[in-house]
Amino acid sequence: MMPSGPDTWFIPESLRTETLLAALATEFGVDAAPEYAATVTYADSFDWRLYRRGYILHCHGTAWTLYHGDSGAVTVQQGGPHLHRACFAGDFPPGSLRKVIEPLLSVRCLLPLATVSLVGRQFRLLNEDEKTVARVVFEEQRPVTGKTVYRMLRLFGVRGYDQETVRVRLLLENNGLTTPASPLIGFEEGCRAIDRRPLDYTSKFSLQLDDSLTSRQAMVLIYRHLLTAMQRNLPGVLEDLDSEFLHDFRVAIRRTRSGLSLVKKVLPASVVASFAKDFAQLGRITGPTRDLDVYLLRRDSYPDRLPAALRPGLEAFFDDLVEQRRKEVKKMAQVLRSKKTRTLLNKWRRYLASEDAKPAAEAKTPVDQLAGKIIFRRFKRVMQDGLALNADTPDADVHRLRIQCKKLRYAIEFFRTLYPEKEIQVVVRQLKKLQDILGVFNDLSVQQDMVVSTLEKRRGNTHRDLEIAAALGGLMQSLYEEQLALRCHFLEIFTRFSDPENTALFTRLFQSRK
Amino acid sequence: MSIVAVYNIKGGVGKTATSVNLAYLASRQGRKTLLCDMDPQGSASYYFRIRPAKKFSSKKLLRGGKHIDANIRGTDFPDLDMLPADFSYRNIDIALDDFKKSQQRLHKVLQPLQEEYERIFLDCPPNITLLSENIFYAAEFILVPVIPTTLSLLSLEQLFAFLDKIGQGREKVLVFFSMVEKRKKMHLDLMRSTQNQTGLLQTVIPYSADIERMGLYRQPVAAALPKSNAAQAYERLWNEIQTRITS
Structure with a gap:
């Protein structure tokens, strides 16, 4: 299999690039690629949607590059918008880059994170057939927010040439490369300068x-x-x-x-x-x-x-x-x-x-006692409201059930780390299904309300007003029909939520904690 | 995911040059590509400066799995790997005979590789054997370089007849003219008379000293001399083939 990923080390200040190259040249042919230099701005959504999936995105003017964070392999390179304050996936021209980032970012914008100036050069290491058997990249990274320059060397193995990779690593080590470095140090330090850290924000509640x-x-x-x-x-x-x-x-x-x-x-x-x-x-x-x-x-x-x-x-x-x-x-x-x-x-x-x-009164009560009591009370309430549902339940009551479910969900999320993770996952999955459908149902209600209130406010009878009124009429009909179709559906999902197995799980997890 | 076999019963029609260049062009699109050198002469391996591992053999190839994984080599180009040939491939038919469903062995061996590689090219030896049958079974497309000469066209007829015999569809076959010399009247005449050949691609690869010299600089011509006529012709050929590849 592939030799394990690239390796990266800091180059000590006293060590000259020439010295390292000379050491490598004792065993390999060395072929230099032209030097590259660029000031790049790394970008991600506020909640790190790209980083979370192992991607690093940066732009240099309107040239954008998407990397795999671990391997450093370029995934896609493509033109895109200028990144001033923020930009969206939709601002990119259609193409392979947009195809990757659009589903990940969805409605979130890309924000500039760190700007780093990069200068580097790749060298191919060759065997006696002048075949590439490894690659090393010398790179200097300087976050523009500071003065520190990080000098590093990255080693990329070539598949099928593991022994050569081992030799290179040994040569480098013997010549003073002993401190491993993160290949993304410039990015990380640049983020730190604006008080950000990869994965420092998620919209999920996790405590x-x-x-x-x-x-x-x-x-x-x-x-x-x-x-x-x-x-x-x-x-x-x-x-x-x-x-x-x-x-x-x-x-x-x-x-x-x-x-x-x-x-x-x-x-x-x-x-x-x-x-x-x-x-x-x-x-x-x-x-x-x-x-x-x-x-x-x-x-x-x-x-x-x-x-x-x-x-x-x-x-x-x-x-x-x-x-x-x-x-x-x-x-x-x-x-x-x-x-x-x-x-x-x-x-x-x-x-x-x-x-x-x-x-x-309850300030000193141990939290696990409190948690079970609160969650179970919410669960009972959801069951009570849910069991009263039928195909004719007014929208307002469906909405109330939705709020009850939300409260139950929040209560579970507050205290989830006090319970076995696997079982909480089951509980949340069931609840989420119910919430999703109630959410869609409620959205459809809200949208219809908005149509009604817009129609009430519009009193004009210009051509434009009439056009809008006609469109809203059509929209109302479409929203209403979709909502009607959902009704039968949520009864079915609630039946699944309230089945004996799920009820028993809730009872065992939360009630017995008294 | 698709497997393209570059094949002709005749030798010396530009098969290896085609496989090497198309595999390179496919990888340059950022798609993980594997070139399998099936020819015991190992010319494709030579072009990429790759020597087979000492312990590799046709038996290991046909066993598949980790035996193949351990012998795949990275080339000088990102996203392009190669499975070098071994001299023992010359007796591969004998080894194939040991397997049940011996016509489908290669298909089975290549299947797991399709998870890692989006494109697989097979550079095939020039003959009709049990190995060829395996190759036809495994490949989504059989790409046939043909020199516009009478004998070459005859070999194409033989190929179609063989495909019919083993029950493989003719629609797998894509034909293109290779090593074409515009100053030779016979080339032009033959090309004109075969315009309606099924599976005939429009792109023509000219005879080129740059391609001949690949043996000297040991790189795909599309990498070494990207502006050359030959490199551009291969690029056009690859673009045309891609319009046929669905996945």
Whole structure:
């Protein structure tokens, strides 16, 4: 098999490239490729969607290169947009690069991370037939944010020439290359300069809890984690880089509010009441923008719902939504930038660092006892609401079940590390299926509401108004039909969620913990 | 994933030059490519400066799996690997005979390699044997270089007759004219009279000293002299073949 990946070492300052090359030349022919030099900017989404899949993307002007992070092998090279503040996969011309990154990035934008100047040269090492048996690359990496230059050497083996790779490694070692280096050191150090670290953000809630914690200690950790998520997403929300910043910001608020309402008697009631009110307010002012985002994200799929004759009106409707969103974002940003918001977040941070003068009744209860109780209570509630479902259940009740499921999901996620991971995965998978379908159902409701309220607001009777009204009528019909079809479907999925096996699993995991 | 066998019953028609250049061009598109040198003379291996491992043999080839993995060599070009030939391939038919379903052995051996390689090229020896039958069975396309001469065209007829006999479809066959000399009237006449040949590709590879010299610089002409007429012709040929390859 292939000799294990490339190896990379730092070149000590005192060691000259010529010395190393001379050492290699004692056993191999050495063929130099021309020197390369470029200042590249690495880019990824805020939540590292490319890095997570083993990719590294950088651009040099409008020339983009996608690498495999481990092997350093170039996957695709292609022209693309200029990366100023942010850009989307959709800004790239159709081609193989876009084909790879578009499904990974989805709605997330690419942000510039680190800019690094690279200078290097590749040498092929040849055997007596002048056949390449290994490659070495000398490279200097300098993040433009600093002065440090990282000098390194990378060794790439060639398949079928393992013995030669071993020889090269030995020669290098004997000549002073002993400190392994990360081939991405420039990228990593450049990220550090802007206070980023690969994989330092994910929209998933992941917090390791320890069952020796008291309930208050655990909840404080959870709230702090969520507060950090809010604060990290806020700049992206204000800059309006992509819709996920606001989404994640809102999810962190909702999780916090869920915590405040589900977990009683761990923080003093007065504290809970006051912050619950403030976070509800924060959630409310971000709602309209998010609703518009949900609509606009589907812009491309909507025309398919309508006959061609009605489509022009749809375009006009969306143009209006874009305009409406612009106004909403402005309004929202004003509130988010306000002293009031800043004070709320700071006050919450300070509170979480303090002790209660008069601890609440359950503050000292071990967290695992609290967790089981809360999750199981939520589960019972979901079962109760779900079993009452039938094909005629009003939309509002379906919506309520969706909220109950969300609360159950949040509760499980808060405390998941206290339970066996495998079983939690089963539980979450079942719940997620239910949530997905309820989510789609609810989205369809929200979209219809939006159509209705738009129609109510539009009173004009210009040609454009009529076109829009006609398109919205068609859209309404299409949304309604899809929602109707979903109804029978979620009864089926709920039946699966509430089957004896899943119920037994919930009971065993969460109830027995009392 | 596709396996292209470069084949002709006749020798000296430009098979190896074709396999080497097409494999190189395929790999340059960033697709992992494997060139299998099936010819015991090992010319393709020579062009890539690769010597077979001492312990490799036709028996190991046919056993497949790790025996093949251990003998694949990286070439001088990224994404292009090669399975060098061994002199023992000259008796490969005898070794093949030991296997059940001996016509399908090569297909079975190549199958796992298709997970790693998107394109596999087989540079085949010039004859009709049990190995050829294996190659026809395994390949998605049989690419046949033909010099526009009477004998060469006759060998093409023999190939079709053989395919019919073993129950392999003629539609696998892609034919192109190779080593064409425009100043030879016979070449032009024969090419004109065979315009309607089934599976005939439009691209023509000219006779070229640059291709002949590949033995000296030991690289695909498309790598060594990318601007040369020969290199450009191979590029056109590869583009045309790709329009036929579905996967």
